[in-house]
Amino acid sequence: MSGIWRRCFRNKMFVFSFIVLVPVILIALVGPLLAPHNPTQIRPELALRPPMPGYWLGTDEFGRDILSRLIYGIRPSMIVALGSTALALLIGTAMGVAAGYFRGWTEQIVLRVIDIVLCFPPILLALMVVGFWGGGVRNLIIIIGIVYAPHFGRIAHSATLQVRSQEFVESELSLGATHWRVLTRSILPNILSPLVIQVSLTVAAAILLESGLSFLGLGVVPPEPSWGQMIGDARGYIHLHPLYVLWPSLCLGVTILAINLMGDSLRDILDPKLKGR
Amino acid sequence: MARFLVGKLLVMALQVLVVATIVFSLVRLMPGDPAVLVLGTERGADPAAVAEMRHKLGLDQPVLKQFATWIGDFVRFDWGESIFDGTKVTTYVAQRLPNTIELSLVSIALAALIGVPLGMIAAIRRGGLVDMLLSSIAALGISFPVYVLGTFLILLFSFKLGWLPASGFVSFADDPAKHIERLALPALTLALGLAASIARMTRSSVLEVLNREFVLALRAKGVPHAGILIRHVFRNAIIPVVTIIGLQLGNLIGGAVLIEYLFNWPGMSTLLVKAISNRDYPLIQGCIVVISTFFIMVNTLVNLLYGLLDPRVR
Amino acid sequence: MNDMLLDVRNVKKYFPLKKGVFSRGKGFVKAVDGVSFSVRRGETFGLVGESGCGKSTLSRLIMRLIDADEGEILFDGRDWLKQKGGELRRQRRHMQMVFQKPFESLNPRMTVGEIIGAPFEIHGQARGAEKDRRVRELLEKVGLDPDYASRYPHEFSGGQRQRIGIARAIALNPKLIICDEAVSALDVSVQAQILNLLKQLQREYQLTYLFISHNLSVVKHMSDRIAVMYLGKIVEIAPADELYANPKHPYTKALLSAIPQPDPDAKKERIVLTGDVPSPVNPPAGCRFCTRCAEAMPECREREPALTGADEGHAVACHLYTTT
Numbered sequence: 001m002s003g004i005w006r007r008c009f010r011n012k013m014f015v016f017s018f019i020v021l022v023p024v025i026l027i028a029l030v031g032p033l034l035a036p037h038n039p040t041q042i043r044p045e046l047a048l049r050p051p052m053p054g055y056w057l058g059t060d061e062f063g064r065d066i067l068s069r070l071i072y073g074i075r076p077s078m079i080v081a082l083g084s085t086a087l088a089l090l091i092g093t094a095m096g097v098a099a100g101y102f103r104g105w106t107e108q109i110v111l112r113v114i115d116i117v118l119c120f121p122p123i124l125l126a127l128m129v130v131g132f133w134g135g136g137v138r139n140l141i142i143i144i145g146i147v148y149a150p151h152f153g154r155i156a157h158s159a160t161l162q163v164r165s166q167e168f169v170e171s172e173l174s175l176g177a178t179h180w181r182v183l184t185r186s187i188l189p190n191i192l193s194p195l196v197i198q199v200s201l202t203v204a205a206a207i208l209l210e211s212g213l214s215f216l217g218l219g220v221v222p223p224e225p226s227w228g229q230m231i232g233d234a235r236g237y238i239h240l241h242p243l244y245v246l247w248p249s250l251c252l253g254v255t256i257l258a259i260n261l262m263g264d265s266l267r268d269i270l271d272p273k274l275k276g277r
Numbered sequence: 278m279a280r281f282l283v284g285k286l287l288v289m290a291l292q293v294l295v296v297a298t299i300v301f302s303l304v305r306l307m308p309g310d311p312a313v314l315v316l317g318t319e320r321g322a323d324p325a326a327v328a329e330m331r332h333k334l335g336l337d338q339p340v341l342k343q344f345a346t347w348i349g350d351f352v353r354f355d356w357g358e359s360i361f362d363g364t365k366v367t368t369y370v371a372q373r374l375p376n377t378i379e380l381s382l383v384s385i386a387l388a389a390l391i392g393v394p395l396g397m398i399a400a401i402r403r404g405g406l407v408d409m410l411l412s413s414i415a416a417l418g419i420s421f422p423v424y425v426l427g428t429f430l431i432l433l434f435s436f437k438l439g440w441l442p443a444s445g446f447v448s449f450a451d452d453p454a455k456h457i458e459r460l461a462l463p464a465l466t467l468a469l470g471l472a473a474s475i476a477r478m479t480r481s482s483v484l485e486v487l488n489r490e491f492v493l494a495l496r497a498k499g500v501p502h503a504g505i506l507i508r509h510v511f512r513n514a515i516i517p518v519v520t521i522i523g524l525q526l527g528n529l530i531g532g533a534v535l536i537e538y539l540f541n542w543p544g545m546s547t548l549l550v551k552a553i554s555n556r557d558y559p560l561i562q563g564c565i566v567v568i569s570t571f572f573i574m575v576n577t578l579v580n581l582l583y584g585l586l587d588p589r590v591r
Numbered sequence: 592m593n594d595m596l597l598d599v600r601n602v603k604k605y606f607p608l609k610k611g612v613f614s615r616g617k618g619f620v621k622a623v624d625g626v627s628f629s630v631r632r633g634e635t636f637g638l639v640g641e642s643g644c645g646k647s648t649l650s651r652l653i654m655r656l657i658d659a660d661e662g663e664i665l666f667d668g669r670d671w672l673k674q675k676g677g678e679l680r681r682q683r684r685h686m687q688m689v690f691q692k693p694f695e696s697l698n699p700r701m702t703v704g705e706i707i708g709a710p711f712e713i714h715g716q717a718r719g720a721e722k723d724r725r726v727r728e729l730l731e732k733v734g735l736d737p738d739y740a741s742r743y744p745h746e747f748s749g750g751q752r753q754r755i756g757i758a759r760a761i762a763l764n765p766k767l768i769i770c771d772e773a774v775s776a777l778d779v780s781v782q783a784q785i786l787n788l789l790k791q792l793q794r795e796y797q798l799t800y801l802f803i804s805h806n807l808s809v810v811k812h813m814s815d816r817i818a819v820m821y822l823g824k825i826v827e828i829a830p831a832d833e834l835y836a837n838p839k840h841p842y843t844k845a846l847l848s849a850i851p852q853p854d855p856d857a858k859k860e861r862i863v864l865t866g867d868v869p870s871p872v873n874p875p876a877g878c879r880f881c882t883r884c885a886e887a888m889p890e891c892r893e894r895e896p897a898l899t900g901a902d903e904g905h906a907v908a909c910h911l912y913t914t915t
Contacts, residue, residue, distance in 0.1 A: 116299075120572070121527040121530040121569075122531060124530065124565060127550075128303065129303075131549075131565075132306075170690070170696075172698070172709070173656060174687065175687070176679075176680040176710075176713050176714060177709070178680065190698070190699065190700055212424070212534075215422075216534075217554070228422070231424065235539060242436070245432075252421070252422060253422075257421075
C-alpha cells in the first residue's frame with residue numbers, strides 16, 4: 001500500500017492539488033476558531049466596505065465580514081460534497097456490483113433504474129426535490145447522493161463484469177467460497193481503481209451542484225454562509241463592490257480546480273497500473 | 278433505418294412518461310397534506326377550506342384514478358393553474374419555453390462555431406499556441422462554475438467596457454437589435470463552457486483521423502491537402518462532436534438554469550426557481566416535466582443524428 | 592471401495608443463441624452433446640481435442656461452475672449434480688482445478704500466502720499460525736521458497752504462478768484434480784517442469800487427474816487412458832499406448848499424424864483434413880466428422896455412431912467398427 005502513496009507524491013499534479021486542498025480541509029475543521037468575526041452578525045453601518053483593517057476582505061450588504069463568511073462557508077459545502085459522494089458511492093457500488101455479479105433480473109432492474117435517474121439533468125432533479133422538500137444540508141446530501149449514484153452504478157457494473165469473467169473468481173467459487181466472500185475478497189478489491197477516480201470527479205461535481213443551488217438561493221439555508229450563496233448575493237452589487245463577488249468566486253474555482261487535478265492525477269497513477277496487468 | 282428511428286422514438290415516449298409519473302408521485306409523497314400546502318398556513322387551518330381544496334385537487338379519489346385523470350389532463354395540456362396567481366400553467370410555459378429554447382440553441386450553435394475551428398487548428402498545428410492555450414483554458418473552464426464565468430463576463434463586458442447590458446430582456450419582435458444585445462452575454466457564457474469540450478474532442482478526433490491510413494494513402498496519391506482535410510477528415514470527425522454535445526447536455530441544461538437566473542433571462546428555469554420560492558406546486562410540476570422532456574428530446578435527437586452519421590450504430 | 596471415482600453419464604450442455612434482449616433463441620450451440628466416460632481412482636485420464644470441441648465447457652460442468660442441461664455425474668459414489676448450497680460447497684474440497692491462465696487465475700490483490708491459505712479458511716481447516724505453517728509446507732512441496740508467501744502474484748513468472756495454483760489445488764488433499772490446459776500457456780521448457788511436478792505430487796498424494804489439453808504429446812506423456820473429443824462428443828477412448836499404436840477413429844488418426852516426430856527419417860504420412868468444420872449450431876445428422884472424413888460412408892451421413900467397444904478396453908464411435 002505504501003507503494004501507492006509514494007507514486008502519488010511523485011506526481012506533480014497530485015502534489016499541487018494536495019497542497020491546495022489540505023489547507024481547505026484544515027480551515028473547514030478549525031477555521032471557525034480563527035475567523036475574526038461572527039459570520040452572521042449584521043452591522044448595517046459597515047455595509048459594502050472595501051478591504052480594511054479588521055475586515056480584511058471587506059463587508060457584504062449586511063455589513064458582515066466577508067473573510068469570516070468565507071471561512072465558515074467551507075463547511076456546509078464540504079459536508080454536502082463528501083456526504084453525498086459517500087452516499088452515491090455506497091448505493092451505486094452496491095447496485096452495480098449486484099447487477100454485474102448476479103446478472104439476470106437483478107441486472108435488468110438495476111440498469112433500468114439507472115437509466116431513469118439519468119433521464120434527469122442533475123440540477124433539475126435536485127431542484128425538484130428541493131422544491132418539494134426544502135433545502136438544507138441534510139436534504140442536499142440525500143438528493144445529490146441519489147443524483148450521482150447511477151454513475152457509480154454504471155462503473156461498478158462494468159468493472160464487475162470484467163473481473164467476474166477472470167479465472168481467479170472461478171477458482172474462488174470452485175474452492176467452495178460463499179458469494180459474500182467472493183464479492184468482498186475477489187470482486188470489490190479489484191474494482192477499486194475506477195471507483196476511486198469517480199469519487200474525485202463526484203466530489204467536484206457535488207460541490208458545483210451545491211454551490212449552484214445555493215447561488216439560486218435554494219441550497220444551504222441562510223444565514224448560514226456557502227460560497228455559492230455568497231456569489232448569488234453578490235451579483236446584485238457588482239457595480240458597487242466588485243470584490244465582493246470576486247473572493248468567493250476565486251475560492252470556489254481554485255478548490256474545484258484542485259479537486260479536478262487530483263482526479264486527473266489519480267487517473268494517471270492508477271490507470272497504468274491497471275494496464276500493466 | 279426506420280426500425281432504429283421508431284425504436285428511439287418509443288424509448289423517448291417511455292422516458293417522458295416515466296418522468297411524468299415520477300413527478301406526479303413526488304407531490305403525493307411530500308410530507309403533509311398537499312391541500313394544506315397549497316392553501317398556505319392561514320387558510321389551511323380551516324377544515325372546510327381544506328376539504329374543498331382536496332376535492333378540487335382530486336385528492337379524495339383513489340390514487341389510480343387520480344393518476345389516470347392526471348395523465349389524461351397532461352396529454353391534453355391541461356396542467357392546472359398556478360397557486361400564486363391562478364394563471365394557467367400552460368400559459369406561463371408558452372411564454373417562457375421559446376426563450377429557453379432560443380438560448381439553448383444559440384449557445385450550442387455558438388459553441389460549435391467557436392469550438393470546432395479551434396479544435397481543428399489545435400490539431401493541425403499540434404503543439405502550437407492555440408493548442409497549448411486550449412488545454413490550459415479547458416482545465417480552468419471546467420473548474421469554475423458557469424455562473425462565475427457569467428459574472429466575470431458581466432464585469433468585463435458590462436462594467437469595464439460597457440458594451441453589453443448585464444441583464445434584461447427585450448422581445449425580438451419589439452426590437453431585434455436590443456434583443457440580440459441582451460442575448461449575447463448569456464449565450465456566450467453557456468457557449469464558452471461547451472466550446473472548450475467541443476474543441477478538445479474535435480482536436481483528438483481530427484488527430485486520430487489524420488493518422489489513419491486512408492488519409493495517408495490519399496496524400497500519397499497527391500490529392501491536395503485542403504481537399505483531403507475538408508472532405509474526409511471533417512466528415513469523420515463530426516461524429517464525436519455530436520457525441521460530446523449529447524454527453525454535455527446535462528451540463529448545458531444545468532448551466533442554462535443558473536445563467537437564466539444570473540442574467541434575468543425570462544426562460545423556463547427562472548420560472549421554475551420562482552415557482553419553487555413560492556411553493557407553487559402545479560407550476561413546479563409543469564416546469565420540471567417540460568424541461569425534462571426538452572432534455573430527453575434533445576438527447577434522442579442527438580442519438581438519432583449519431584445513428585444517421587455512423588451506420589455502425591444502426 | 593468403489594474403483595470409479597468419476598462417472599460422467601450422457602452429459603449435455605446447450606447454449607441458446609439469442610439475438611437481442613427479447614427475441615427467442617434461434618437455435619443452440621451444442622457445446623457438450625452426450626458425453627460419457629469414467630475415471631478410475633488413482634489414474635490420469637486424458638481428454639484431448641481441438642479448440643471449440645467443448646472440453647472447457649465439460650470441465651466447468653464437472654466442476655459445477657455451470658449447470659448441465661441433461662445427464663448424470665457420479666463423484667465418489669454421490670449424485671454430484673444433485674448437491675446444492677452449503678452441502679455442495681463443503682463437497683467441493685474433494686474436487687479441485689488447476690486453471691489455464693497463470694496471469695488470471697490468481698487474485699492480484701491477495702498475497703500468495705492468502706491465496707494458498709484460502710482453502711483452509713473457507714473450509715475452516717486451519718487458522719492463524721497453523722494455517723501459515725501449512726501454506727509454507729505447500730510452497731515447499733511445489734518447489735517454491737516458503738518466504739514467497741508474503742509476495743503478490745505479479746512478482747512471479749508464469750511457471751511459478753502455476754505452481755502456486757497447484758499448491759492451492761492440493762491444499763485440502765482433494766480426491767480429483769482437473770488440469771484444464773494447465774501448461775498450455777507456458778513456455779515449452781517450463782511445461783516439462785510443471786508436468787513433472789504434477790506426476791510427483793500424484794505419487795505422493797495418490798491423486799487422480801483429469802488432464803485436459805489440445806496438445807497430444809503432452810497428453811500422452813501424462814495419461815494412462817485418453818479420450819478424444821470432437822464437436823461436443825467423445826469419439827474414442829483407449830489406454831494411452833494403445834491409442835497411439837492403434838488409433839481407430841479417422842479423426843484420431845489425423846490428430847496423431849500431425850504430431851511432429853523428432854526422428855527425421857521416420858516415415859509418416861500426414862493426413863490433411865479437407866472439407867468444412869460443421870458449426871456446432873447445426874451439426875450434421877449423422878456422424879459429426881463425416882464432412883471431413885476421408886473414409887466416410889453413406890450411413891455416416893445418416894446415423895450417428897455410438898461409442899462401442901468399451902469392454903475390450905478400446906472404445907470408438909465410428910461406423911467403420913460397428914459392423915458386428
